[in-house]
Amino acid sequence: xxxxxxxxxxxxxxxxxxxxxxxxxxxxxxxxxxxxxxxxxxxxxxxxxxxxxxxxxxxxxxxxxxxxxxxxxxxxxxxxxxxxxxxxxxxxxxxxxxxxxxxxxxxxxxxxxxxxxxxxxxxxxxxxxxxxxxxxxxxxxxxxxxxxxxxxxxxxxxxxxxxxxxxxxxxxxxxxxxxxxxxxxxxxxxxxxxxxxxxxxxxxxxxxxxxxxxxxxxxxxxxxxxxxxxxxxxxxxxxxxxxxxxxxxxxxxxxxxxxxxxxxxxxxxxxxxxxxxxxxxxxxxxxxxxxxxxxxxxxxxxxxxxxxxxxxxxxxxxxxxxxxxxxxxxxxxxxxxxxxxxx
Numbered sequence: 001x002x003x004x005x006x007x008x009x010x011x012x013x014x015x016x017x018x019x020x021x022x023x024x025x026x027x028x029x030x031x032x033x034x035x036x037x038x039x040x041x042x043x044x045x046x047x048x049x050x051x052x053x054x055x056x057x058x059x060x061x062x063x064x065x066x067x068x069x070x071x072x073x074x075x076x077x078x079x080x081x082x083x084x085x086x087x088x089x090x091x092x093x094x095x096x097x098x099x100x101x102x103x104x105x106x107x108x109x110x111x112x113x114x115x116x117x118x119x120x121x122x123x124x125x126x127x128x129x130x131x132x133x134x135x136x137x138x139x140x141x142x143x144x145x146x147x148x149x150x151x152x153x154x155x156x157x158x159x160x161x162x163x164x165x166x167x168x169x170x171x172x173x174x175x176x177x178x179x180x181x182x183x184x185x186x187x188x189x190x191x192x193x194x195x196x197x198x199x200x201x202x203x204x205x206x207x208x209x210x211x212x213x214x215x216x217x218x219x220x221x222x223x224x225x226x227x228x229x230x231x232x233x234x235x236x237x238x239x240x241x242x243x244x245x246x247x248x249x250x251x252x253x254x255x256x257x258x259x260x261x262x263x264x265x266x267x268x269x270x271x272x273x274x275x276x277x278x279x280x281x282x283x284x285x286x287x288x289x290x291x292x293x294x295x296x297x298x299x300x301x302x303x304x305x306x307x308x309x310x311x312x313x314x315x316x317x318x319x320x321x322x323x324x325x326x327x328x329x330x331x332x333x334x335x336x337x338x339x340x341x342x343x
Contacts, residue, residue, distance in 0.1 A: 001026055004077040006058050009039065012093065013086040019076030023057050028090045031056065034089070039090060041083040042067060060086040062120035101125070113324065115147075118155065136173065143163060147183070154212065172234065180219050184208045187223040187246025187264055202226060204246055211235070217242065217258065226264075233270065251288060269304060289307050293319075 004012075007021035027038045031047050032041040034056035037316040042048050051059065052069030058076040061067060062083040070077055080086040101124035105111055109127040115124070118137035128146045129135065136146075136155035144162040147153070151165045154173035159165070164179050166184030171177070189202030206225025211234035214221070220242040221229060230244065233252035238246030243261040244250070251270035259277040262268075266280045269288030280286070280298045285302030310319040 003037075004093070009058070009090070009093075010078050012088050013078060013080050013088065013264070015060060015078040017078055018075060019072040020074070021076075023076055025058055026094075028087065028094050029056070031059070039078075041087045041090075042077075043083040059083075060090070060141065071330065101142060124161075142179075160218075167207075169208040169210075169224065170299060171210045172214065174213050175210055176215045178218040178220075178240070181216050182221040183210070183216075184224045185221060187226055188265070189226060189246065206230065208232075211252070214238070220244075223264075225264070239276075246283070257294075288293040 003024045003026040005021060006017060006023045006025060009025060010017040011269065016259065024037065025039045029038045029040055031040045031042065031050060031054050034054060036055055036057055038056050039058040039060065040054065040056040042051060042059050042065060045065060048061065048065050048067045051067040058078065060078045060080050060083045063079055063081055065078060103120065105123040106125045106127065108125045111117065111123065111129045112131045113282040114131040115129045115133040117135045120138045121135055122140045124141055124143040126144050127141045130147060130149040132150040133147045134152045136153055136157065137291050138156045139153050140158045142161040146164045147160050148155065148167040150163060150168040152170040153159065154171060154175065156173055157171055159177045162179055163181040165171065169184040183220050184206040184207065188298055188335055189204065190199040191202060193200050204224050204226045206227050206267045207229045208222050208224050209231045213235045214232050215237045217240035219284065220238055222232065222244045223246040224230060225247040228247060230246055231247050232250045233254065234261040235253040236250055238256045240256040241258050242256050243253050244268035245262050245264040245266065247265045249267045251268050251272065253271050254268050255273045257274060257276040260274045262280045265283045267285040269286065271289050272286050273291045275292060275294040277295045278292050278298065279312045284298055285301045286298065287302060289305045290302055291307050292298060293309030293316065296309050298313045302308055302313065305314040308314060308324065309316050318336040
């Protein structure tokens with residue numbers, strides 16, 4: 001396990017040191033869980049008030065926040081513009097090296113002769129690569145990954161265990177796909193049979209196009225287009241257990257939290273944020289920069305730059321007015337009953 005002095009960490013995060021420069025730091029942890037020899041972070045006054053009771057020997061702290069009881073003779077504070085951003089640097093510094101397959105192609109992997117592999121690839125055990133697949137340079141495919149015919153994976157991408165990428169889907173460069181992801185399954189489309197005998201399955205002959213620097217969380221599913229492509233814009237981050245339906249178009253740098261479900265043909269602009277368990281009805285458009293609160297049901301288009309919550313979705317201020325009104329209902333009903341009883 002590497003260790004660094006507080007002086008070295010201060011230089012790494014471009015901060016201002018308040019305390020000893022020679023304290024050895026061997027890890028990073030949350031404020032209430034950090035032990036002696038670890039560094040933590042303080043991003044608000046509530047956490048700063050607990051600094052004097054913490055066991056951590058050092059902390060990065062956002063500018064403008066005071067930590068009562070700090071003793072610069074025994075412990076160190078590293079003042080930075082943003083403690084959460086500084087923690088990213090620290091986590092990268094202390095992160096153990098990722099476990100990756102050995103260089104080359106594992107003996108148990110099945111790579112079709114018509115597939116193309118770039119340089120310095122790592123193909124793990126029991127990986128299947130079908131005809132016409134194209135794998136870029138320095139790509140890592142962990143155990144059990146299955147790439148169907150004609151799939152493309154861009155340079156420096158990492159695909160974790162048991163992920164399936166179906167026919168002709170394309171994944172960009174530096175994409176991180178976590179385990180058990182499905183890319184390119186058929187969309188959910190059925191029509192009633194004219195004779196009333198049941199449901200007719202709608203074929204989905206499109207693809208999925210995933211831009212550069214996208215991250216897809218474990219267990220998420222991105223369906224192929226009925227025709228054309230389902231698209232995920234560059235830099236977008238998708239959490240675990242997210243469902244993205246056929247022919248959705250997700251803009252660049254969106255954040256989609258766990259358990260969200262997007263029906264078919266949904267469009268998100270750039271920089272849209274969907275909190276956990278948001279549901280979006282089919283063919284809805286959400287404008288760029290909009291933020292949607294957790295458990296919201298979006299049933300109609302939402303313009304750019306809005307802040308919405310509730311089911312059906314409304315602007316946040318209206319949502320909180322509705323919440324207050326519902327909380328007052330019992331007292332209003334009692335008052336109505338009282339007045340009716342007097343008549």
